[in-house]
Amino acid sequence: MNVRRAVIDNGGVELAVFDFPSAEPAVVILHGLAGSSREFEQTARALAPRRVVLVDLRGHGDSTRAPADVSRDAFVNDVVKVIESLSDGPVSLVGQSMGGHTAMLVAARHPHLVDRLVLLEAGVGGDGDAQSRDSLRQYFESWPVPFADHASAGGFLGDSPLQRAWVDGLESRADGLWPRFEPGVMVAVMEHVDAHALWDDWERVALPTLLVFAEHGIFSPRMRAELTDRAGHASSIELADASHDAHLDAFAAWADALRTFVSTG
Template identity: 60%
Template sequence: MTLMDFPARSFGVSTGPGVHIHGFELGPADGAPVVILHGLAGSAREFVQTALALPEFRTVLIDLRGHGRSTTRPGDLSREAFVADVVRVIESVVRAPVTLIGQSLGGHTAMLVAAARPDLVSRLVLLESGARGGSGDEHEHLGKYFRSWPLPFASRTTAQEFLGDGPLARAWVADLEERADGLWPRFEADVMVAAIKGVAAPRWDEWESIAVPTLVIYGENGIFAAEDKSEFCERGRRVQRVDLAGASHDSHLDAFHSWVAALRPFMGV
């Protein structure tokens, strides 16, 4: 599957010195706007199927800085930089308040955008996200895993054999970039570690300030402990919670139909 298989409209936005944010849109140009933010080491293409399941909406998919087709090695990987990128895209591309959806790192970013710029967010959807995410040891372990990839991969088959056949692995393989010497991921391990470290600090003040209707979705087999899920939802202001049976941290990939079934009613369709 390539982006050329869908009627996508690409765009690019400069958000600072040397930083280019790539994205694309699906759906009617006059539809109610939705912006979706992927997780760490992901890309916008992970949510193409979600966009296609929301045909009534103008869905804007963003490659976050350091990911996908956006700038690979931005100088600033702070939470504030990620937030500023999303604000810039909404203001310059969408130009209207949006339903903002984010998964994992993208969910944390979406939460901070909604807190910083409530005028730009009419509804919020957080998939497998919380006020903070992971410890330093967990982040370093993640970096060690990414650095273990035998790059470049000679072929997609070789990549699949190494990465496995799970939904997330298939998404990584599908998004590999073809270069003269082989296939490379559209992210770099050290950039991912630096990006995720910013999520370690709790952001309860921002979360508790958000007043828009919010849907919080967890996978039954996701990364959050039961007590962390409960605390997060209880400390929110207008929160609806949905748990997806049998789903993982990447519920949009491995529990797609359940994910969409939870999403569409919240969005009024």
């Protein structure tokens, strides 16, 4: 499957998108914090013959690395710009973690652009605090960058599916390998996600929605129940033996659930 890379300008912020062209309507997928579109390349290929568009969100991957605005509105506006630039009709919108929070807001505020919504280990926000963000900053700043090579990066980061994705996605520069994100930007992004639980937006979502939780994910039974109960048209599933990054460590189950949902209706 050929992949077309494009850069979309949104008010001076460059958004890198990777278009797997095929049959419409398109499926647009948004990655989580400190991730990139690379994590979902396998998912895109599994959805063939559907067209799939992967987006490097602002502050991530090949998109503008240190944008001035990392508000929720800015992320939403970016996704709206991508959809309007690349699609002639509503899309199936998929997001994991922070990308899922963004996807939810797009569906709530721009329902004409979305016909189906899939949230993988994502919710309404408002559940982090300064301590959790400080821990996040300390972890990312502990990386001894630049790494000399992929082996040394793997030796430090570890061998989980997420850590391997980070290693595989490192950017090669003259002095070594660097992450495709800035720690301070990631913390600033999460400050906006943590600021409020956006239940009003969630309750405005009135289109078919699939909540995908992981057996070993971050959502408690109470949190899952509240999300499902307060949704108008949501169903939920749990992926066995999966983590918060179930698209990486429970790929077959994730791909099957996603393929089934976006193909119905």
